[in-house]
Amino acid sequence: MTAQPAIRVQGVEKSYEQLHVLRGVDFEVERGSIFALLGSNGAGKTTLVKILATLLRADAGTATVHGFDVATAAANVRESISLTGQFAAVDEILSGKENLVLVARLRHLANPGAIADELLARFLLTDAGDRKVGTYSGGMRRRLDIAMSLIGNPPVVFLDEPTTGLDPQARNEVWQAVRDLARGGTTVLLTTQYLEEAEQLADRIAILHEGRIIVDGTLAELKQLLPPAKVEYVEKQPTLEEVFLSIVGADAPAGADTAGAVGADRKER
Template sequence: MNSTVLNIKNVKKSFKENEVLKNVNITVKTGSIYALLGANGAGKSTLLRIVTGLLNSDGGKVTIQDIDVANNPVVAQKLFSFSSQNTTVDGVLTGYENLHLIAKLRHERYPRKIAETLLDKFDLTEAKDKAASTYSGGMRRRLDLAMSLVGDPEIIFLDEPTTGLDPKSRQELWNTIKEMKSQGKTIFLTTQYLEEADYLADQIGFLREGEIVANGTPDEMKRLAGADKLLLLFNNHQDTERALKLLESYSPIKRADCEISIDLDEEIKTTLDVLNALTTEKIELKTFKMITPTLDDVFMTLTKG
């Protein structure tokens, strides 16, 4: 089996004079979660529409399981499901009827069994006979995800899946997405939430003004904002100055009156060496802590360019 399920190569798109996508390149491995991060207007939804065959690109190529989406849209569309920001749930129908209808439209042999199984899997069995319009935002999203699994697609595209959800529903949906991955599904999602990308993704791409400006695992991305830091807080100005001299070889930076930070290249070793040196010279520490850059820091770094 091809380990790359999705390949986006040099994709471009302009609307009149406005260049929305410029040579976008992304590869997504089978069984992984890829998060496309970007501010509003970065081109995330446009890219998703091209990848799912809803919009023609001005150049480049998209393949799903080696099938060219632009040339073979019908064949390609059998390999994926697409859940847009506005759920495809029909509010008049019950949860069961929504799933049953999709299963019939996808020409599944046992639509009733599929509907029942997915209702159970997404914790919707109790509400299966209620109109979907009565569902909470989180329940509608879960139903939407359940519908996206009908037909056993190779890859699931989710456009900002948790927008508008309260924190509890968001966390529940994250757990559902993780579970889908654990069952072998490949998921490609767009999001504005850094926390969401950090929690879910194996790989993250930062889209800024139509270009992928950074790509990697959440940890690799955090390194873009700099190394982990050791923050040392002293009791007085005198101890701080002594420490600055003592730790000169570690290139310490004075951040505030009694505060020093040191970049940690070798996290454990550097920390132990620094603390030992301070103890030996009887320089008392008020407190210390290690700081790891977050995706927020990366986002700020990249958005500033």
């Protein structure tokens, strides 16, 4: 099984009456890699993830996850995966630890408290573990959501637009969590409409457009599709995101001259 790709999709089609969402999708995902499925809203990304997670049946084609066919071995697929949707599925009344313990008990795992403590530490949530999730920031909720999805150590994780609606700091926190997953050997299929997200995280990138994969390759391979870059001198101005992170990340005391710090940063650039 280890010689097989973690995910293999061949000729998958899905339609809703006259609306053809997927028109013959083909790709493979290597084990322990991050695969980004890039596309605009309505491209069919979520539909494809639902098929791979056995939540929908394809009209045509085949797909295997962790060596199991999604149509004929759905139960085995479900035991091998975790799916994190576009919005954090956490109970805001419970604490972070209680959310994790609940899921561990539902999976009939031994020592749910120890499992919760390990995941809180792994996702840098130990200090907030006893707080109600309703007090968490967006990034903390998302990290907790991903932590909950890892209970039981699934070899394949689907992240459907995991940073939708997050601020720059929270997004960077989630990115680091995704990188850590891959370093630990977990296969990650990431859907996103953010180009920078795919560029930062993915080992391979596939672009889904109008129900078809129109390109699939590494970032370097995709860049080769364009003409060679010309070398020109351009004065680089800081982006608003860089300004924001520079100010907030500096932990400057109230009333500090942050404008001067940003100006100095611009001169260095």
